[in-house]
Amino acid sequence: MRLSAVLFMIAISVAQSGSVTLKTLVFPSETSNSYVELVPLKPLQLKAFTLCMRVATELSGRREVILFAYRTRDADALNVWRELDGRLSFYLSGDGVLFRVPELGALETHLCVTWDSSSGAAALFMNGRKSLTKIYKKGHTVCKGGRVLVGQDPDSYLGAFDPKQSFIGEIGDINMWDSVLSDSTIQDLVSGKEVPRGNVFDWQTTQLTIRGKVEVINREV
Template identity: 65%
Template sequence: MRITVVLFFIAISTVLAGSVTIKSLVFPTETSTSYVKMNPMKPMTLNAFTLCMRLATELTGEREVILFAYRTVYYDELNVWRELDGRLSFALAGGSVIFQVPPFSGLQSHLCITWDSSSGASAIFMDGKKSLTKTYKQGHTIQGDGQVIIGQDPDSYLGDFDAKQSFVGEMFDINMWDSVLSDRTINDLFIGKRVPRGNIFDWETMNEFAVKGQAQVVDRELYL
């Protein structure tokens, strides 16, 4: 595993003709060493959230794929998975809720996940379209003081990675809020309209994260 490279950047480097240049994370190959660590803007002690990202992967349904991992010392507090059979799931400190959605491909998809502790209401949005609502972990609180990892599933606080669970492909525009956004706002986000920026992760203004292994950071133009 190579020495951590800490990247400092201004995510909005150009705003011309209705577009913005942002950073994109590329994971070129299956490994147990490549990942990106992201630092939230506030503690992730959460009773609700909306998590969104854009991604593309050519991995088939032959294995499970980690899409987002947030772990404290003792627990996987929030993990998002593409399951072995292609379904999507997320897990909050044990158990999971699973959704049947269209498969990912080498073409970019926009994914959002919402959850509200007060009711347990959970949903997946794919390219602006909402799944059925399921109930999961009503009354639960996601604990703070953890690490957010993109590209690997840590089975310990920051380690014990399995290459066969790693993400391979491209991921960017990762945003997170400590509330459930409305269906309309999520659709606006999908089509590129301006919406209130994430108060946990705001991809456009993120100025620090750490990259390890063969993960790469490239510039790309996001149309608004």
């Protein structure tokens, strides 16, 4: 068999296997100093976004949990939370928008939040299923110049962490776009189909700075 034909058959075999190596962050315990900083591909000056991640935690019903924190020097510009009562929420420099949905648990959940400034439309997706739409912060702009952390909620620019708000569990596949993805694209993302990579965060290439007790696990999906 010619070499080109052998290489072609190998490529077909790899494509059909469909396996992709995905890094995941594991936060094993409550701390006040363990976090991961994500370096964006472009400034987070946003009038719309889709933010997605895969998350699992056993903290259900015990306390509030920070899932994503973008802090500027002046404010919490974009924070995603699991609230004390189990609701999921996100906050843009002030009061937040909350969704009563099935609680996060030990089984991995694919979670996305979407928001558009022109209409104020805010929604949440869990494993591809969309919540109702709420109107939130119409006309607002997410300001650039901050830092993005996973694992802690900074009450100052990069500090003043409260261990009772820290994340415990597994989180990864964090991707962000500066637009609202269609429902079908989010469903494709959940099922592992090819979709345009995040242009704010692309989990395959995003630079991570790890502090404290955080383990990076590589697994095939």
